Amino acid sequence: MSNTLSETSNTTQRYTITAALPYTNGPIHIGHLAGVYVPADIYSRYLRLRGHDVAFICGSDEHGVAIPMKAKKEGVSPQEVIDKYHKIIKDSFEDFGISFDNYSRTSSQIHHQTASDFFKKLYDQGEFIEEVTEQLYDREAHQFLADRFVTGTCPRCGNEEAYGDQCESCGSSLNATDLINPKSTLTGSKPVLKETRHWFLPLDRYESFLRTWILEGHKNDWKPNVYGQVKSWIDEGLKPRAVTRDLDWGIPVPVAGAEGKVLYVWFDAPIGYISSTKEWAAREGKDWEPYWKDKNTKLVHFIGKDNIVFHCIIFPSMLNVHGDFILPENVPANEFLNLEGNKLSTSKNWAVWLHEYLEEFPDKQDVLRYALTANAPETKDNDFTWKDFQARNNNELVAIFGNFINRVVVLTNKYYEGIVPEPGTFTETDREVLGELKSFPEALGNSMERYRFREASQILMNVARLGNKYLADEEPWKVIKNDPERVKTIMYVALQIASALAVLSEPILPFTSEKLRKMLDQEGDQKLNWNELSTMETLLPAGKQINTATLLFTKIEDSEVAHQLQKLENTKKMNEAANKTVEPQKETATFEDFSKMDLRTGTILEAEKMPKANKLLILKVDTGIDTRTIVSGIAQSFKPEDIIGKKVTVLVNLAPRKLRGVMSEGMILMTENAEGKLVFVNPDEDGVTNGTVIS
RNA sequence: GGCGAGGUAGCUCAGUUGGUUAGAGCGUCGGAUUCAUAACCCGGAGGCCACGGGUUCAAAUCCCGUCCUCGCUACCA
Numbered sequence: 001m002s003n004t005l006s007e008t009s010n011t012t013q014r015y016t017i018t019a020a021l022p023y024t025n026g027p028i029h030i031g032h033l034a035g036v037y038v039p040a041d042i043y044s045r046y047l048r049l050r051g052h053d054v055a056f057i058c059g060s061d062e063h064g065v066a067i068p069m070k071a072k073k074e075g076v077s078p079q080e081v082i083d084k085y086h087k088i089i090k091d092s093f094e095d096f097g098i099s100f101d102n103y104s105r106t107s108s109q110i111h112h113q114t115a116s117d118f119f120k121k122l123y124d125q126g127e128f129i130e131e132v133t134e135q136l137y138d139r140e141a142h143q144f145l146a147d148r149f150v151t152g153t154c155p156r157c158g159n160e161e162a163y164g165d166q167c168e169s170c171g172s173s174l175n176a177t178d179l180i181n182p183k184s185t186l187t188g189s190k191p192v193l194k195e196t197r198h199w200f201l202p203l204d205r206y207e208s209f210l211r212t213w214i215l216e217g218h219k220n221d222w223k224p225n226v227y228g229q230v231k232s233w234i235d236e237g238l239k240p241r242a243v244t245r246d247l248d249w250g251i252p253v254p255v256a257g258a259e260g261k262v263l264y265v266w267f268d269a270p271i272g273y274i275s276s277t278k279e280w281a282a283r284e285g286k287d288w289e290p291y292w293k294d295k296n297t298k299l300v301h302f303i304g305k306d307n308i309v310f311h312c313i314i315f316p317s318m319l320n321v322h323g324d325f326i327l328p329e330n331v332p333a334n335e336f337l338n339l340e341g342n343k344l345s346t347s348k349n350w351a352v353w354l355h356e357y358l359e360e361f362p363d364k365q366d367v368l369r370y371a372l373t374a375n376a377p378e379t380k381d382n383d384f385t386w387k388d389f390q391a392r393n394n395n396e397l398v399a400i401f402g403n404f405i406n407r408v409v410v411l412t413n414k415y416y417e418g419i420v421p422e423p424g425t426f427t428e429t430d431r432e433v434l435g436e437l438k439s440f441p442e443a444l445g446n447s448m449e450r451y452r453f454r455e456a457s458q459i460l461m462n463v464a465r466l467g468n469k470y471l472a473d474e475e476p477w478k479v480i481k482n483d484p485e486r487v488k489t490i491m492y493v494a495l496q497i498a499s500a501l502a503v504l505s506e507p508i509l510p511f512t513s514e515k516l517r518k519m520l521d522q523e524g525d526q527k528l529n530w531n532e533l534s535t536m537e538t539l540l541p542a543g544k545q546i547n548t549a550t551l552l553f554t555k556i557e558d559s560e561v562a563h564q565l566q567k568l569e570n571t572k573k574m575n576e577a578a579n580k581t582v583e584p585q586k587e588t589a590t591f592e593d594f595s596k597m598d599l600r601t602g603t604i605l606e607a608e609k610m611p612k613a614n615k616l617l618i619l620k621v622d623t624g625i626d627t628r629t630i631v632s633g634i635a636q637s638f639k640p641e642d643i644i645g646k647k648v649t650v651l652v653n654l655a656p657r658k659l660r661g662v663m664s665e666g667m668i669l670m671t672e673n674a675e676g677k678l679v680f681v682n683p684d685e686d687g688v689t690n691g692t693v694i695s
Numbered sequence: 696g697g698c699g700a701g702g703u704a705g706c707u708c709a710g711u712u713g714g715u716u717a718g719a720g721c722g723u724c725g726g727a728u729u730c731a732u733a734a735c736c737c738g739g740a741g742g743c744c745a746c747g748g749g750u751u752c753a754a755a756u757c758c759c760g761u762c763c764u765c766g767c768u769a770c771c772a
Contacts, residue, residue: 612696633771
């Protein structure tokens, strides 16, 4: 019997596997699971089964401006926010069977120390650029204001409630210093400009390192989506990036004169992988350093595609200039998962929340793991539907996997009172089937090691298919009538397949694997490991007493799917209702204010796309007064040829403004329909001539 | 607009150092079977491989152009 496993994968290897730190401003949903935690867990479990030395590391990301923002909104302290979500997240991961060796949090003392030391070392090496800029400062609160903490009038659309980073009325992205009449949301006072010093990581200096390491070194072993994204960033030109913020929530900048400043959350978060490893090692009485410093250790980051730049460019640059650390071997980032055709959204509550799933589908962790793996967004965005979830369960887990185990165990109990029979002479078919069985560990392992978990889930199912086919072909229930001796061999072979399934299913279906091991009495020292599947002649020895059959999976009824769909439908309705809440009336305008605005009816004469812009159309409008050029950001709602001749309402005396080099003399009045599509505001009867005053 | 990723069967996806009739699972239709959660097993139908050019003896695969989806980025009522 030849050992089909490759030599390299049989030698023990040290792995440090990280899963993106979840941000503690909301619970975990299926998008996070499919993209990061399920694949990372499958990979980690697989490597452990192969006997490798694995540190599977994660923790809560608890810094950043969004935490105090949320705290303020809910009227609680930032600490209460992070404690709440840290607990929800940690508990739901545990219930779900994500096998982290350590789940830490970035508010921990060990992390503060580690991140602080990391910064200090780079600072002492002179890696940072220091720069002084003017930022808005709240004199009453004695602190600088992050963009989100400033509101004011949007310079573009006049909305008086625009945030410092973005106007939610017109969608413009802004700088806080652009706002007219800025107001601090902390105290309501008017912020002033004040100089502040910050430290920047000069990414531009690391370009050649990144090009050599990734673009040349990982051209073939990194996923195309990851490689392409990285190349795109590098080719666009890297710029120095601020690694400090004026904020009172986070890790203080460990430098004299940096009071009131903290490390930028994206600087400290990935260091959390290191501190979490330290925490684990201390608890386990191990040395953490080889996991981060030994050249033979393989470091793998599991993340979603939104994190590519941080894990492929910024963090490796930090590790590299620090000097002591190894670089990631791979960053198998996944794309995004959608839910029933729409993007997942925490704020819109468009999600399947893990903690809710665990309550509503008790003891069905593996079903979700399987459904998310079989339909994982490995190469492109994918859609999760409850119908698919049901089909994966009923047609694959129940009908193929569960059914095979059930028939084998039921027959064994029926014919032999649960004792594994002594096989006779193997037929050609028996030998072929057993031979094929021995090839699965390698095939499955290959998929795992190439991060192709979707493929792995199908290969696993093929093991059960092999078993079902073997039983269908050999028909022991018929043979028992005239050749009971032969049936012993058949059942023995079928039991070997069941036994292999107990091991092979562990990475993807850990709960099922455990139940199956119990059923086959393969626990404790009876427990087989992955490598033995191909080398051992006998997986389940004759004479062994197994237990009676219990169902591994149960059907999911249409009513359960309907219930979940109804839940989402309700969310949609709630969102619609929320969108209907009309904006509050603005403060009173005098008649004089209104009469300043000169509104006229007009007609669009010409329309063309603004070159090199996505949203802009250049319009020629007959205003009755003249024919003038107006640049309007409506290109995503209308094609130029469709709006020629359209009657419109024009604000003609708006101060002219240059947009992308074209002078725009006026504004077309628009509103929006329920789908967010723009709609012209225009006279609804014909015969109104251009230039007619609107009053 | 720039850059990146994707566009293959009704659905979800494999498949590119170019090479015989393009694959899998699910769904569908038919057959067989009854040990098993009416499940399993066998077979059939179903594809101008987004579109248009080009290179080649040969293109899903390489080149050029176009369209669509997603992301980043620019820009924006």
